[in-house]
Amino acid sequence: MTKTGYFTHADCRRHDMGRGHPECPGRLDAIEDRLLASGVGDALDRREAPLAGTADIELAHDRMHVAALRGLADELRDQVEAGGSELIAIDPDTAMNGHSWNAMLRAAGAALAATDAVMAGELENAFCAVRPPGHHATRTRAMGFCFFNSVAVAARYALERHGLKRVAVVDFDVHHGNGTEDILGGDERVLMVGIFQHPFYPYSGDAPQAANMINVPVPAYTRGPAIRDIVAQAWLPRLEEFKPEMIFISAGFDAHRDDDLGQLGMVEADYAWITRQLRDVAKRHAKGRIVSCLEGGYNLDALGRSVEAHVRVLADLA
Numbered sequence: 001m002t003k004t005g006y007f008t009h010a011d012c013r014r015h016d017m018g019r020g021h022p023e024c025p026g027r028l029d030a031i032e033d034r035l036l037a038s039g040v041g042d043a044l045d046r047r048e049a050p051l052a053g054t055a056d057i058e059l060a061h062d063r064m065h066v067a068a069l070r071g072l073a074d075e076l077r078d079q080v081e082a083g084g085s086e087l088i089a090i091d092p093d094t095a096m097n098g099h100s101w102n103a104m105l106r107a108a109g110a111a112l113a114a115t116d117a118v119m120a121g122e123l124e125n126a127f128c129a130v131r132p133p134g135h136h137a138t139r140t141r142a143m144g145f146c147f148f149n150s151v152a153v154a155a156r157y158a159l160e161r162h163g164l165k166r167v168a169v170v171d172f173d174v175h176h177g178n179g180t181e182d183i184l185g186g187d188e189r190v191l192m193v194g195i196f197q198h199p200f201y202p203y204s205g206d207a208p209q210a211a212n213m214i215n216v217p218v219p220a221y222t223r224g225p226a227i228r229d230i231v232a233q234a235w236l237p238r239l240e241e242f243k244p245e246m247i248f249i250s251a252g253f254d255a256h257r258d259d260d261l262g263q264l265g266m267v268e269a270d271y272a273w274i275t276r277q278l279r280d281v282a283k284r285h286a287k288g289r290i291v292s293c294l295e296g297g298y299n300l301d302a303l304g305r306s307v308e309a310h311v312r313v314l315a316d317l318a
């Protein structure tokens, strides 16, 4: 059995928020290139991401939020047919083009299909190379390059549709996963652990949080060794005590030293180390079950190398 799945779809490449936007289609190319060149891609079970159904999306999102985005997708189609702009802006950083609706359903669909395959025992774990990212999307709002919160949707799906009692969500993106906290804060079936630069976009996560949220703000220029210490002291004992039956990862790689969107100092070896700790928790308590979804990561070389390091550990190649 190839134990690690790799879920992606060409639609995720077609979502484009305009020239020069850092959350660009080339991010997925950088990942593909690196997995191909390194040979790590050969060890993965590659699968097409299906479109998520809106009933599953609504496990984490308000009905009106889903309807509003669908309405914007329709409006965009009319606008383009009438010869107008190919983009609709949602906020200064976040826009939809004609492919965004399908891309966001594929991104969530990847996380759901990965959850199904892992729960069925077809795969031990999986990485979803998808965009748009999701962890800033709240129950009612798209923001910060995010529309649907794929990880929160899949975490709820694992609880509601697969009957799990405890799932963990891990977020090591440089930005606070405010959307995931908004959706899953107070849901005692979930333990969320995160680390993020603060003060920094979206300027949240430092105030007292729900008891199931262990989100640790760190100042700019914090480097890998200090982050590993925080993971060892703040995350791992709580994860160990919680005994998750499955782990979801909001895998953002913009805390990398070479990433200009953030000012943290992680390197590939740090991503490998964190992934190894999570893999070990999953093997002890969760039959190895991990579903990891791409969030940020904007320096294309660093992104490719970091995903390779992360996936290499998931696939037990390191």
Ligand SMILES: [Zn+2]
Binding pocket: 173, 174, 175, 252, 254, 295, 296, 297
């Ligand atoms: Zn980020």
